[in-house]
Amino acid sequence: EVQLVESGGGLVQPGGSLRLSCAASGFTFSTYAMTWVRQAPGKGLEWVSTISGNGGATYHADSVKGRFSISRDNPRNTLYLQMNSLGAEDTAVYYCAHNLVTGDFFDYWGQGILVTVSS
């Protein structure tokens, strides 16, 4: 059974940093692209970042480019999202999601983790 469990969220001040983690199990982690999707309170879904299975290719939405960095540790079956220079517009539930291939649909999702940017 595929499981994705996010951690590392919480309250952070504007301009601060946070690193999210997503622990994966139930599939061969290194084979698949992985993605972060976020959802601001009461809003829709927004693609944030994607990383290829071997970590060699990363992609970020324009809204986070230069501030966020996606990475992965395949031996530890863990996905990361390093978030810097956070602003109120980054307040959202962040989901990690499994892709069959980069740029594909998302067939498994974690339960989500809330990031609140506020002073």
Place this chain on the structure above:
Amino acid sequence: EIVMTQSPATLSVSPGERATLSCRASQSVSSNLAWYQQKPGQAPRLLISGASTRATGIPARFSGSGSGTEFTLTISSLQSEDFAVYYCQQYNIWPPLFGGGSKVEIK
């Protein structure tokens, strides 16, 4: 830049009735269109990929159709557990993009 538009924003339906949701792309996405269901406080769940292929474990009352720029998600007979928000997502053109969502509420 591609735009995904879902309609209606809210659909009020009685249990047992049919619900039809629309998703329109501003340019062709071929059949690279997925549908998700999201209930309050939960993560999205994949319903449909390839415009019409149900994901594993999805009941047959959910069906998807369309190609190019016009897509439809039909729920043939609404059950109580189907009241939720539904999102479409195109994955034909980078980056992946979601529609704004359609809420199906109890009439």
